[in-house]
Structures are given as C-alpha cells and as structure tokens.
Amino acid sequence: MKAITVRNNSGRSFIRWVYQDKRYSLTWGLWADKVEKARLEYCAQIIYKDCLVGELDTTLTKYRYWLEGIVSSSNGPVNGNSNSTPKQTYPALIELLEQRLVDYYNVADENLLRHLRNYKKVIDTAVKAKDFITWLKNKGNKSSSQKRYLTILKILRKDLFGDIEIKVAEKPKPKPFTTDEIDRILNSLQTDQYYSHYYGFILTLLNTGLRISEGIGLRWGDLDLQKREIHMYESLGRTRGNTSHRERRTTKTAKYRIIPVNNKLHDLLQDLYKGQSKEQLIFTSPTGKVLDDHLISQRC
Incomplete structure (x- = not known):
C-alpha cells in the first residue's frame, strides 16, 4: 500500500486511498491553513497504519472525530450507533507527542517534549494550555520558538490550543548572494x-x-x-x-x-x-x- 499524501482539492486539503479494493477519501481544512493541513497529514498516518493491520474504520468516523480533537474509545461508530456522541478521552500531551516523534522525528518536537516533561503539570483545559505557553515564554524561549511549539500543540490538541496566538516580529527578508x-x-x-x-x-x-x-x-x-x-x-x-x-x-x-x-x-x-x-x-x-x-x- 502506498503512503497516503495530502492533496489540494479546490482549496481544501484532501486525502484518498484504496483499502481492500475500495476507494476512500477524506477532506479537512483549507489548503492554505498549515496547521489544519498538518492535522490531516498526521491523520493520514493513522489511517495508513490501520490499513496495514486490517483495522480501518470504514465509516471514517474514528478519523473525523480525531480531526475534531476527539479520541473515540471505539474503532468505528460508538456503541454501534453512528449518531452517538463519542466519549471524549484524550491521551496525555506527552503521550501524543511521543507517538508523533516515532512517526516523524523533528528537533522542535524533541525540544517541546523536554519542556512538557519539565513542566510536570497536566494540561487538560484551555486555561492550563495558556498557562503552559506563558511558562514557555518565562523560561526564555524566543517568540519564534514558542510559535513553532504552538503549531505542534495545535496539531495534537486543537481543542486546547486552537485559540492561542503568538505574534512574532517580522524578520528582514534574507539578502541572497548576487x-x-x-x-x-x-x-x-x-x-x-x-x-x-x-x-x-x-x-x-x-x-x-x-x-x-x-x-x-x-x-x-x-x-x-x-x-x-x-x-x-x-x-x-x-x-x-x-x-x-x-x-x-x-x-x-x-x-x-x-x-x-x-x-x-x-x-x-x-x-x-x-x-x-x-x-x-x-x-x-x-x-x-x-x-x-x-x-x-x-x-x-
């Protein structure tokens, strides 16, 4: 099975794949929105792994819930009813980030994981999420680093960090060699x-x-x-x-x-x-x- 890649579909982020000879597709977020695009890329990895082990939720409910920031306790429709509201159970941020590092190693992710471990507090509300960003600032992290960490956190937990914004002073454009x-x-x-x-x-x-x-x-x-x-x-x-x-x-x-x-x-x-x-x-x-x-x- 080929890796699932995110494509541009009339300005929306879009993925398509084949599982057991049947075509599936999922659209999420604007193509120009880097955070939402990254969420769909991460979701595509989850779908890819589920396909490899034969556990794809063919209703795609599990993946739509994940994109919304909800981790369902079941693989597919909750209690056999696709209209049921899923139980909102979230793995700890550290656990989510450790899994992301397994799939895609990045220095920024590694540094953020170190900060989360040093913080030693549970982040399970939007208020606590803002407290963590403030803590990062007080630890001397540059605004550009804070923004990069925030982008990762929005991918992992949009429900907690989605409304937080960090302004970074515009850097002068690089002057290329003549x-x-x-x-x-x-x-x-x-x-x-x-x-x-x-x-x-x-x-x-x-x-x-x-x-x-x-x-x-x-x-x-x-x-x-x-x-x-x-x-x-x-x-x-x-x-x-x-x-x-x-x-x-x-x-x-x-x-x-x-x-x-x-x-x-x-x-x-x-x-x-x-x-x-x-x-x-x-x-x-x-x-x-x-x-x-x-x-x-x-x-x-």
Missing part, C-alpha cells in the same frame, strides 16, 4: 589550499537549491546525466539522539522532485563520475565519509 558574489565565492573555493574539495558540493547547492541534507545524501542513482536531471525524493537527515550520525529518509515535504541540471553543473558531474555504483554518495569528505555540514559552514 551573481558576482557567487562567482567570487566559487572562484576562491576552487583554488583554496584546504577546501577546494568542497567546490563541487557548494556548486551543486547553488545551482539546484537543494537542501543541505538532500545534497549530502545525493547518490549517483539519483542523477540522470543523459537527461540532465536530478531525481530527488530522499535526504540524509540527522539521527534522533545522535546528531553526528545521519539516516536516509524522505525529503522534508515528502514530495518527489525532478531538478534540471544546467551546463556548468552537468560538466562538473560528468567529470566526477567514474562508473561508481548507484548507491554511492556523489559528495563525501576527503576521507570518503559522509559530509559534515557544520564543518563546512563554520570553516569552509
């Missing part, structure tokens, strides 16, 4: 005594817009030199609990992309290719290990 600056960077790097090894990696990032983890994880099998294309669907992200180690996973957006390769990059990659296996990384450290982006950014 073409002249890029040329100067690459020219300097190409002839540098210590860091010329990383020229190809930096050139690739600047010519494709790949994320750092995507560039690090790029393999020869992802490249089609004849068609001049990079096929991007995986990255080499940091491992939970061990940032010095990386593991292969889908890209940040979990979307498959085809990236065109221009002449300059094509010439470079053609020169680098020596008949390596498809599984071999294109860019490695001077000793053949996985690239360390911290070393590159801080030194190179």
Whole structure:
C-alpha cells in the first residue's frame, strides 16, 4: 500500500486511498491553513497504519472525530450507533507527542517534549494550555520558538490550543548572494589550499537549491546525466539522539522532485563520475565519509 499524501482539492486539503479494493477519501481544512493541513497529514498516518493491520474504520468516523480533537474509545461508530456522541478521552500531551516523534522525528518536537516533561503539570483545559505557553515564554524561549511549539500543540490538541496566538516580529527578508558574489565565492573555493574539495558540493547547492541534507545524501542513482536531471525524493537527515550520525529518509515535504541540471553543473558531474555504483554518495569528505555540514559552514 502506498503512503497516503495530502492533496489540494479546490482549496481544501484532501486525502484518498484504496483499502481492500475500495476507494476512500477524506477532506479537512483549507489548503492554505498549515496547521489544519498538518492535522490531516498526521491523520493520514493513522489511517495508513490501520490499513496495514486490517483495522480501518470504514465509516471514517474514528478519523473525523480525531480531526475534531476527539479520541473515540471505539474503532468505528460508538456503541454501534453512528449518531452517538463519542466519549471524549484524550491521551496525555506527552503521550501524543511521543507517538508523533516515532512517526516523524523533528528537533522542535524533541525540544517541546523536554519542556512538557519539565513542566510536570497536566494540561487538560484551555486555561492550563495558556498557562503552559506563558511558562514557555518565562523560561526564555524566543517568540519564534514558542510559535513553532504552538503549531505542534495545535496539531495534537486543537481543542486546547486552537485559540492561542503568538505574534512574532517580522524578520528582514534574507539578502541572497548576487551573481558576482557567487562567482567570487566559487572562484576562491576552487583554488583554496584546504577546501577546494568542497567546490563541487557548494556548486551543486547553488545551482539546484537543494537542501543541505538532500545534497549530502545525493547518490549517483539519483542523477540522470543523459537527461540532465536530478531525481530527488530522499535526504540524509540527522539521527534522533545522535546528531553526528545521519539516516536516509524522505525529503522534508515528502514530495518527489525532478531538478534540471544546467551546463556548468552537468560538466562538473560528468567529470566526477567514474562508473561508481548507484548507491554511492556523489559528495563525501576527503576521507570518503559522509559530509559534515557544520564543518563546512563554520570553516569552509
């Protein structure tokens, strides 16, 4: 069974899947609403797992209740009656977040989990939810971090955190390198005594817009030199609990992309290719290990 992905359906977030040769679909929230879209993405994971173990609620009641912020005590219609009001039982926030981390590891989730454990108070009302956000602020968390935590909390418990808003001062827009600056960077790097090894990696990032983890994880099998294309669907992200180690996973957006390769990059990659296996990384450290982006950014 293929993973269930959220799609845009006339401005609404929408999922569709097949279970036991029957088609199902579910629509929830506006496509432009990132929090509601994320809730549907998380719900899609629940549906996917239920399908794999043969426990899909074919009425979809369980999943609609979950999206509303209600966890039903049954798998399907409550007491056999689809018109019954479900018992509103909620797992603790820590439990919900631990489960989310199993499915999708993120540093922000990990930090939020640490804060929840340190808080040591039950959060089961909207008032207590606001108290927790105030506590985060008083602990010295930046407003941008608070907002990121709040987004996660809204995905997990919209009923508690849905009405809370955090304003973040607008940051100045980043000023990208000019073409002249890029040329100067690459020219300097190409002839540098210590860091010329990383020229190809930096050139690739600047010519494709790949994320750092995507560039690090790029393999020869992802490249089609004849068609001049990079096929991007995986990255080499940091491992939970061990940032010095990386593991292969889908890209940040979990979307498959085809990236065109221009002449300059094509010439470079053609020169680098020596008949390596498809599984071999294109860019490695001077000793053949996985690239360390911290070393590159801080030194190179």
